[in-house]
Amino acid sequence: MVGLVLTAHARPNVVVGAGIVGLAVAKALQELDPDRPTLVLEKESRVAAHQTGHNSGVIHSGLYYAPGSLKARLAVRGAQQLQEYCIEWGIRFDVPGKLVVATREEELPKLEQLVERGHQNGVPVRHAQLGEVAEREPALRVKGAIVVDSTGRVDYRDVAAVLAKQIVTRGGAIRSTEAVTSVEPRNGEVRVHTDREVVVAHRVAVCAGLQSDRLARASGVDPGVRILPFRGEYSELVPARADLVRGLVYPVPDPDLPFLGVHLTRGIDGVVHVGPNAVPALAREGYRWSRVSVRDLAEAVTYPGSWRLARRYGKVGAQEIGRSLTGRSLAKAAREMLPDLRASDLRRAGAGVRAQAVARDGRLVDDFLFQRAGSVLHVLNAPSPAATACLPIGEYIAKELLAP
Numbered sequence: 001m002v003g004l005v006l007t008a009h010a011r012p013n014v015v016v017g018a019g020i021v022g023l024a025v026a027k028a029l030q031e032l033d034p035d036r037p038t039l040v041l042e043k044e045s046r047v048a049a050h051q052t053g054h055n056s057g058v059i060h061s062g063l064y065y066a067p068g069s070l071k072a073r074l075a076v077r078g079a080q081q082l083q084e085y086c087i088e089w090g091i092r093f094d095v096p097g098k099l100v101v102a103t104r105e106e107e108l109p110k111l112e113q114l115v116e117r118g119h120q121n122g123v124p125v126r127h128a129q130l131g132e133v134a135e136r137e138p139a140l141r142v143k144g145a146i147v148v149d150s151t152g153r154v155d156y157r158d159v160a161a162v163l164a165k166q167i168v169t170r171g172g173a174i175r176s177t178e179a180v181t182s183v184e185p186r187n188g189e190v191r192v193h194t195d196r197e198v199v200v201a202h203r204v205a206v207c208a209g210l211q212s213d214r215l216a217r218a219s220g221v222d223p224g225v226r227i228l229p230f231r232g233e234y235s236e237l238v239p240a241r242a243d244l245v246r247g248l249v250y251p252v253p254d255p256d257l258p259f260l261g262v263h264l265t266r267g268i269d270g271v272v273h274v275g276p277n278a279v280p281a282l283a284r285e286g287y288r289w290s291r292v293s294v295r296d297l298a299e300a301v302t303y304p305g306s307w308r309l310a311r312r313y314g315k316v317g318a319q320e321i322g323r324s325l326t327g328r329s330l331a332k333a334a335r336e337m338l339p340d341l342r343a344s345d346l347r348r349a350g351a352g353v354r355a356q357a358v359a360r361d362g363r364l365v366d367d368f369l370f371q372r373a374g375s376v377l378h379v380l381n382a383p384s385p386a387a388t389a390c391l392p393i394g395e396y397i398a399k400e401l402l403a404p
């Protein structure tokens with residue numbers, strides 16, 4: 001994209017991966033270490049090609065996450081900072097708030113627990129009267145609901161594009177179609193091997209999303225986790241029925257698997273998405289069932305954590321796969337909230353693939369996970385809400401990496 005002259009005395013800080021996390025780290029490195037060049041290396045031909053460009057576009061409030069966790073702290077701060085960034089740079093966003101709804105009596109106590117958690121995390125959450133629910137979302141039928149006023153919407157591709165422009169304007173460089181193969185610290189510097197060259201760097205942040213554990217291993221670091229790719233497939237309401245949903249509606253989450261459950265989200269572009277589900281992807285960058293990678297599959301099935309995970313969540317997994325293959329039970333699940341919804345109101349939309357770190361014991365790593373090894377820092381788990389939290393994540397990582 002834009003060239004950068006590197007002298008022996010100005011070894012750059014290098015970021016691997018031009019998703020929203022890598023770009024935010026590059027921005028923060030420029031701010032904290034302004035006299036040193038910053039270089040971003042991206043294997044695809046554009047920024048935001050993977051998770052950042054295939055998500056729900058929600059600015060999360062920080063409601064669900066364990067109090068004190070990085071997710072909770074950085075999401076709450078991140079949502080605020082992101083909105084300020086959008087205002088500063090003229091990025092389209094809005095903050096309509098969201099409803100979390102209980103469709104069965106037995107879910108009502110879970111709403112109480114969410115209100116409690118929201119308060120612990122400093123999130124503005126309150127009970128909604130059924131009259132308010134009917135006013136906000138006339139087509140919904142629920143037993144109870146809470147409102148989170150701080151939830152917003154944005155297209156993260158727009159945020160990534162502005163971050164990239166800002167990095168380049170400040171004198172940094174983003175080199176696309178250049179894949180990093182390994183990162184090797186040696187004698188106080190870091191040699192970044194790519195499919196084209198070797199870049200000698202000062203500090204390196206590896207923000208490679210779906211490839212992050214693989215790049216860590218190739219660089220001699222034991223990440224202690226494996227990335228298992230989970231595809232999230234969306235359906236959308238056909239335009240003639242899009243008025244069934246006006247804003248953002250989420251069911252009460254399962255605390256172990258908060259990303260499951262059929263969400264109804266009217267995006268910043270006005271399109272109403274239903275989903276996503278969560279099915280194992282047969283390739284790390286597999287956006288359809290037909291995309292199969294033998295290498296990715298072999299790595300997943302030979303990992304003990306995959307089998308332990310399957311034992312733990314096999315039933316839920318089978319339901320999700322059934323939902324994906326037939327498409328029918330998605331409408332059925334959504335009808336619990338929206339009784340007027342017909343299967344013919346939905347059509348298939350796009351998909352995203354989540355990079356979820358899984359421990360050897362089959363546990364889904366819940367919090368963000370960063371691992372520093374000398375002059376290199378590997379981002380090993382940055383699932384949702386990492387897009388919301390990108391700006392404070394960038395600052396956190398840059399500070400950590402530049403510390404002696």
Ligand SMILES: Cc1cc2nc3c(=O)[nH]c(=O)nc-3n(C[C@H](O)[C@H](O)[C@H](O)COP(=O)(O)OP(=O)(O)OC[C@H]3O[C@@H](n4cnc5c(N)ncnc54)[C@H](O)[C@@H]3O)c2cc1C
Nearest residue numbers: 017019020021043051052055056058180209232352386388
């Ligand atoms: C279905 C879905 C819905 C989501 N919804 C939301 C939401 O509403 N709100 C929210 O906050 N979060 C959401 N998320 C999560 C959010 O999208 C991610 O947390 C965030 O995009 C992670 O950014 P990243 O930069 O770490 O990863 P990515 O965007 O995946 O970027 C990683 C980059 O690294 C590059 N790369 C990989 N390997 C190499 C290599 N060897 N050399 C060079 N480059 C490399 C890749 O090409 C890619 O561009 C969602 C995620 C999914 C999948």
